[in-house]
Amino acid sequence: MHPAPIDGEVLSSWLHRIAACYSTDLNLLGDDIGFTLGRSAPDDIDVAPPHGMIDVLTERTGVTPDRLRQMSVAGWVPWLLDTLEPVPDGFDTYTRQLSVLRPGGKQKTREVPWWRPWLLSPRLPSRACPDCVAATPSPQPYLLLWAIPIVSSCPVHGCWLEDTLAARGRFTVWEFDPPTPRPAPGHILTLDQRTHDAFAAGHVELPRRRVHAGIWFRLLRTIIDELSCPLSENRKAVSDLIRQIWAEAGYRARDGQSLWYPYEQQPEMVQRHTMEAAATAVMLLENSAITGSGSDAALFLPSPHSVISDGTPPPPPSPKIGERPSLRVAFNAAVEAARINHAEARTLFDLATYKRNGADDIHGVVNAFIELGIPLDFHHASSIANLCNTQNK
Numbered sequence: 066m067h068p069a070p071i072d073g074e075v076l077s078s079w080l081h082r083i084a085a086c087y088s089t090d091l092n093l094l095g096d097d098i099g100f101t102l103g104r105s106a107p108d109d110i111d112v113a114p115p116h117g118m119i120d121v122l123t124e125r126t127g128v129t130p131d132r133l134r135q136m137s138v139a140g141w142v143p144w145l146l147d148t149l150e151p152v153p154d155g156f157d158t159y160t161r162q163l164s165v166l167r168p169g170g171k172q173k174t175r176e177v178p179w180w181r182p183w184l185l186s187p188r189l190p191s192r193a194c195p196d197c198v199a200a201t202p203s204p205q206p207y208l209l210l211w212a213i214p215i216v217s218s219c220p221v222h223g224c225w226l227e228d229t230l231a232a233r234g235r236f237t238v239w240e241f242d243p244p245t246p247r248p249a250p251g252h253i254l255t256l257d258q259r260t261h262d263a264f265a266a267g268h269v270e271l272p273r274r275r276v277h278a279g280i281w282f283r284l285l286r287t288i289i290d291e292l293s294c295p296l297s298e299n300r301k302a303v304s305d306l307i308r309q310i311w312a313e314a315g316y317r318a319r320d321g322q323s324l325w326y327p328y329e330q331q332p333e334m335v336q337r338h339t340m341e342a343a344a345t346a347v348m349l350l351e352n353s354a355i356t357g358s359g360s361d362a363a364l365f366l367p368s369p370h371s372v373i374s375d376g377t378p379p380p381p382p383s384p385k386i387g388e389r390p391s392l393r394v395a396f397n398a399a400v401e402a403a404r405i406n407h408a409e410a411r412t413l414f415d416l417a418t419y420k421r422n423g424a425d426d427i428h429g430v431v432n433a434f435i436e437l438g439i440p441l442d443f444h445h446a447s448s449i450a451n452l453c454n455t456q457n458k
């Protein structure tokens with residue numbers, strides 16, 4: 066008998082809870098299923114489980130491989146990260162393809178060796194929601210999102226995440242002295258709710274359009290980059306806008322940092338202030354209090370008023386008898402069909418990614434789908450690991 070994983074739980078937490086049922090620990094449990102785990106076992110497992118571990122766990126517990134993969138960071142490639150291994154131009158590829166506050170294509174190229182989005186090296190942070198922890202019996206589950214500095218609050222309970230003051234997934238200090246939950250402001254909760262939605266549903270609802278989780282993670286990291294870059298790299302109107310956002314957030318521009326470091330290498334407090342500034346930027350864009358110069362800023366504008374139809378799509382132009390449709394007409398018809406039919410969207414996606422193996426290729430197709438207004442929700446979370454496997458073969 067073993068406890069079932071809860072939604073969003075990280076793999077080491079679930080294994081820790083199983084081990085507790087047998088009065089053993091994570092390393093002994095690892096030995097039992099044929100894996101020698103080291104001192105950094107929780108971090109290793111939660112970033113990427115050892116090869117073969119998922120299959121053994123599925124065999125022993127009956128939990129599907131898809132679900133188990135999503136319990137570690139590796140299961141979120143290529144959406145949260147392009148690749149698990151750092152690549153030389155990874156920073157620019159991830160943070161410079163979209164643009165919100167600054168005009169696109171004008172940024173200084175940055176090479177950041179060993180960079181991976183959102184991940185700290187060598188360990189993951191140890192934060193949790195005091196109310197979520199208080200609501201569960203010991204040993205309390207630990208969520209994957211608490212270990213990634215892409216959220217800073219719990220949208221369910223409306224409070225900031227707090228340092229657990231103990232190894233990740235352990236709450237011994239909190240059992241003696243639980244932290245008092247501190248309410249988080251609305252714009253932070255809105256931002257974090259969207260990131261939760263991206264992980265839970267595979268997409269995020271923005272005012273103008275539903276965007277795929279992979280786009281949401283990059284949009285957010287792009288805004289963070291735009292707020293963090295030296296102001297001298299921007300023309301005056303853009304640097305004034307960035308100063309205004311930081312001031313509205315209540316901090317000095319770039320949180321007073323004189324040297325540039327990527328978000329992932331910033332001190333924890335600077336990270337938190339930067340994420341607050343990003344949430345402020347999104348709030349101001351959505352209130353039309355500021356205007357972004359980037360090509361993706363329009364995603365945060367209110368929905369345009371449009372003529373309400375009865376929902377019947379206009380018929381595609383049909384070729385005359387004996388005339389073959391031109392490639393453009395055929396393409397337009399396929400796009401129209403994919404916009405309203407999940408199966409057609411899936412077919413078009415499979416066609417577009419046929420024999421294209423690289424993360425850049427896949428993101429190119431995802432971007433094209435966004436541009437064309439084709440919903441990507443046929444790729445909901447449960448199929449992400451499958452796609453990843455298929456593409457990596």
Ligand SMILES: [Zn+2]
Nearest residue numbers: 194197219222
């Ligand atoms: Zn909570």
